[in-house]
Amino acid sequence: MKSIKIMIFGLAIILISLFIQGEPGIKFYGNEIFIGGLGFILICIGFFMKDRD
Secondary structure, rough: OOHHHHHHHHHHHHHHHHHHHHHHOOOOOOOOHHHHHHHHHHHHHHHOOOOOO
16 A cells, blocks of 8 residues: 555656646746656656555
8 A cells, every 4th residue: 555655646746747847937947857757766666666464
């Protein structure tokens, strides 16, 4: 169950980075790709993680 939570958290981070790119008032100067990359890494970690049930 913990792996699913990590994957959902990574997906939320990716969606936030996409939202930041579309907003004209928020300026991250191209660093949104690193936030999206962090979300992708979290999804991969959650996918390959083994739960201890």
